[in-house]
Amino acid sequence: xxxxxxxxxxxxxxxxxxxxxxxxxxxxxxxxxxxxxxxxxxxxxxxxxxxxxxxxxxxxxxxxxxxxxxxxxxxxxxxxxxxxxxxxxxxxxxxxxxxxxxxxxxxxxxxxxxxxxxxxxxxxxxxxxxxxxxxxxxxxxxxxxxxxxxxxxxxxxxxxxxxxxxxxxxxxxxxxxxxxxxxxxxxxxxxxxxxxxxxxxxxxxxxxxxxxxxxxxxxx
Amino acid sequence: xxxxxxxxxxxxxxxxxxxxxxxxxxxxxxxxxxxxxxxxxxxxxxxxxxxxxxxxxxxxxxxxxxxxxxxxxxxxxxxxxxxxxxxxxxxxxxxxxxxxxxxxxxxxxxxxxxxxxxxxxxxxxxxxxxxxxxxxxxxxxxxxxxxxxxxxxxxxxxxxxxxxxxxxxxxxxxxxxxxxxxxxxxxxxxxxxxxxxxxxxxxxxxxxxxxxxxxxxxxxxxxxxxxxxxxxxxxxxxxxxxxxxxxxxxxxxxxxxxxxxxxxxxxxxxxxxxxxxxxxxxxxxxxxxxxxxxxxxxxxxxxxxxxxxxxxxxxxxxxxxxxxxxxxxxxxxxxxxxxxxxxxxxxxxxxxxxxxxxxxxxxxxxxxxxxxxxxxxxxxxxxxxxxxxxxxxxxxxxxxxxxxxxxxxxxxxxxxxxxxxxxxxxxxxxxxxxxxxxxxxxxxxxxxxxxxxxxxxxxxxxxxxxxxxxxxxxxxxxxxxxxxxxxxxxxxxxxxxxxxxxxxxxxxxxxxxxxxxxxxxxxxxxxxxxxxxxxxxxxxxxxxxxxxxxxxxxxxxxxxxxxxxxxxxxxxxxxxxxxxxxxxxxxxxxxxxxxxxxxxxxxxxxxxxxxxxxxxxxxxxxxxxxxxxxxxxxxxxxxxxxxxxxxxxxx
Numbered sequence: 001x002x003x004x005x006x007x008x009x010x011x012x013x014x015x016x017x018x019x020x021x022x023x024x025x026x027x028x029x030x031x032x033x034x035x036x037x038x039x040x041x042x043x044x045x046x047x048x049x050x051x052x053x054x055x056x057x058x059x060x061x062x063x064x065x066x067x068x069x070x071x072x073x074x075x076x077x078x079x080x081x082x083x084x085x086x087x088x089x090x091x092x093x094x095x096x097x098x099x100x101x102x103x104x105x106x107x108x109x110x111x112x113x114x115x116x117x118x119x120x121x122x123x124x125x126x127x128x129x130x131x132x133x134x135x136x137x138x139x140x141x142x143x144x145x146x147x148x149x150x151x152x153x154x155x156x157x158x159x160x161x162x163x164x165x166x167x168x169x170x171x172x173x174x175x176x177x178x179x180x181x182x183x184x185x186x187x188x189x190x191x192x193x194x195x196x197x198x199x200x201x202x203x204x205x206x207x208x209x210x211x212x213x214x215x216x217x218x219x220x
Numbered sequence: 221x222x223x224x225x226x227x228x229x230x231x232x233x234x235x236x237x238x239x240x241x242x243x244x245x246x247x248x249x250x251x252x253x254x255x256x257x258x259x260x261x262x263x264x265x266x267x268x269x270x271x272x273x274x275x276x277x278x279x280x281x282x283x284x285x286x287x288x289x290x291x292x293x294x295x296x297x298x299x300x301x302x303x304x305x306x307x308x309x310x311x312x313x314x315x316x317x318x319x320x321x322x323x324x325x326x327x328x329x330x331x332x333x334x335x336x337x338x339x340x341x342x343x344x345x346x347x348x349x350x351x352x353x354x355x356x357x358x359x360x361x362x363x364x365x366x367x368x369x370x371x372x373x374x375x376x377x378x379x380x381x382x383x384x385x386x387x388x389x390x391x392x393x394x395x396x397x398x399x400x401x402x403x404x405x406x407x408x409x410x411x412x413x414x415x416x417x418x419x420x421x422x423x424x425x426x427x428x429x430x431x432x433x434x435x436x437x438x439x440x441x442x443x444x445x446x447x448x449x450x451x452x453x454x455x456x457x458x459x460x461x462x463x464x465x466x467x468x469x470x471x472x473x474x475x476x477x478x479x480x481x482x483x484x485x486x487x488x489x490x491x492x493x494x495x496x497x498x499x500x501x502x503x504x505x506x507x508x509x510x511x512x513x514x515x516x517x518x519x520x521x522x523x524x525x526x527x528x529x530x531x532x533x534x535x536x537x538x539x540x541x542x543x544x545x546x547x548x549x550x551x552x553x554x555x556x557x558x559x560x561x562x563x564x565x566x567x568x569x570x571x572x573x574x575x576x577x578x579x580x581x582x583x584x585x586x587x588x589x590x591x592x593x594x595x596x597x598x599x600x601x602x603x604x605x606x607x608x609x610x611x612x613x614x615x616x617x618x619x620x621x622x623x624x625x626x627x628x629x630x631x632x633x634x635x636x637x638x639x640x641x642x643x644x645x646x647x648x649x650x651x652x653x654x655x656x657x658x659x660x661x662x663x664x665x666x667x668x669x670x671x672x673x674x675x676x677x678x679x680x681x682x683x684x685x686x687x688x689x690x691x692x693x694x695x696x697x698x699x700x701x702x703x704x705x706x707x708x709x710x711x712x713x714x715x716x717x718x719x720x721x722x723x724x725x726x727x728x729x730x731x732x733x734x735x736x737x738x739x740x741x742x743x744x745x746x747x748x749x750x751x752x753x754x755x756x757x758x759x760x761x762x763x764x765x766x767x768x769x770x771x772x773x774x775x776x777x778x779x780x781x782x783x784x785x786x787x788x789x790x791x792x793x794x795x796x797x798x799x800x801x802x803x804x805x806x807x808x809x810x811x812x813x814x815x816x817x818x819x820x821x822x823x824x825x826x827x828x829x830x831x832x833x834x835x836x837x838x839x840x841x842x843x844x845x846x847x848x849x850x851x852x853x854x855x856x857x858x859x860x861x862x863x864x865x866x867x868x869x870x871x
Contacts, residue, residue, distance in 0.1 A: 140430075141430070141432065142596075143595065143596050144430070144432055144433055144436055144595050144596070145394075145432055145436065145595075146595065146596035147440075147588070147593040147594065147595070147596065147597060147598075147599075148436070148440070148588075148593075150610065151584055151588065151610070154584075154610040154611075154613040154614050155581065155613060155618060155619070156614075156618035157618055157619075157620060159392070159393075159394060160394065160432075162391075162392055163392035163393075163394040163395055163432065166390060166391050166392040166395055167392075167395060177618075180618060181618070184614050184618065185614070187610065187611070187614045188611065188614075191610075194596070194598055196596050
């Protein structure tokens, strides 16, 4: 009905506490250059990710063709496989939708999950400090849930707002409802911009200026 | 899940060794105890029977195996693995050491005392330790995302896993993590996509993401309900899940439509983490709801601890809409239809505060659904209206939105099984009698009991009918396939009329039309049979439904077009517009009746329009789950009639 035909649903250019298992797609074979999987980032992954991709061999970033080639070099021997998941998983994520064609194909193939969102990650090792990590986590959360948080905030309560409070460490139930009241009464200020990073910093500034929340929301 | 435990394990590994004296006799131990064929070992390697009943690993990446023939010889793989674990750390990064790469295998090898911790060289798996940091879980759920009519990309549903963070650390479900296995396709047109998928040409990988991304993806962007089956996993088994994920992380499993799909791989994954489970077997076909059913039955039905439901954006909207009184519903409809923010304000200001609050909430849910708001996507069509409504909402009281307890459909595990076979006997014109064999691997047709399936959605995959017919005149027997459809979909939305979702159908069909031939004015042929012409075609139709007695009587009409190839007296391309009127009557929970009347006009380059009218009536009585009795009758203006009765068994 009122579907938006835009291919790109949303672009998440923060860093994420996410990684995908295909992060090292080095398998010693088959990495054809120029063959790009449609769903994962590839063309779309913006380099707004401040955490630089890790060196090859450590955590070769996801599934773009170029990356695969790099990873290949890192594991030349057939049975010298890469190991494990990507680093500790900070990376950039991209949410985009494939075209209608792929969606229909996906239905027949039961590979749903790709067709709407391709989530791809760059990756880095874990040399990021705890505070930065929390900040990144919050940025990604806000980018991925902005519309829902905005709606919850207008109502003064809701699951996404509660999750946001949880992420900020606002401990008690009463703190969460206080958070709801702050979000509701300052809705226009918080969501003045549709940029999730600005929303986040605006939101956190308000929390810090609230006497009670400043104390309880320890990660704000 | 205990991080300390891992440290202790690692510490014991470090402190050990160097001292180990003499060559170890692990090969003899493995061979003597036949450990290479141990069920758990094979589960850890994802071994399962392939199409030819031969057992081998599902994993296609050679890098997953320590032995060059490890995907086919579990004993070789075990010997090579132990050998690798015992190898001193060389010049390469310690994290490349087999002990670091294969924590799941290491755990089992130590459990089996093939080697002792003291035999192993000390290795610090720093990357792995870093990766585990902060991953503290106390539960795992299998999540099923429903199939949903009007969204062709979700015909069969999907399964993935949710890892529950320890409640004392994180209360919110959205902040949990999801484990997903999926294909990474590189084509955008449906045909390439489908063909490549059928033959396993897409790589499949595991991914690990915050659960909120999955919720945004399924609930909001796709509008699909989620069912979460919390599984009974011990702390050890949860730890094994992480071991496995690390081990499999980078490795490719080719994604096959039929068997190695998301669902099958998840079955393998679960039993590799909890080896007492046996979910997989020889299976030519795995669909997500089958996995849910297998999990439901597993462990003497003790595996599933609880079931939770998470409504999609559409369900949230509809349920909220249906809770309103009629007057409020009409206001919602006007606001959303007109999409004019000043009109909305005017309408809302006439309402009491309580009604206004409810209406604004429902409208916001509606916009969320119509705009498919997910992630940080902005509303476009309803941008101004949404802005105005949000602003107005901040001035209204904070209300707890009621929790939706009654899902739109029943849990997927209670539905009938997916595959079915059937046997019918019948009688056609001039007393010819026939026997029909029927086979259909998946999934659900409009006449079956709806429990566990989306109402009004029929998906028949690979539907085959084989008929043996005996002529009453000559006694001759002929055997043929009167009907075969690789895929046919019928969607009859029964949800609130306000949404006015279209009814639609899509069918790929090869059928034999039995009828008196207009072209030859043919009677029966000399063997005593009615003429039979094969039509191979695609049919698309679109129309509307009317819910006369909600839950009981549904009427629909459609305009359709078929086009394809016919093998009659005149061969070649044909097209055939048609109109049809149908009804679906649910008499009791276990009995349904449907009728379809259709008028069509067949046309080809060389013939004029041939008009046909046909009527078909079908009834179903469910004897018990998975057992159905069916009866049907067909009549056509081309002087052909047929009646049959039969029995269907789902398995």
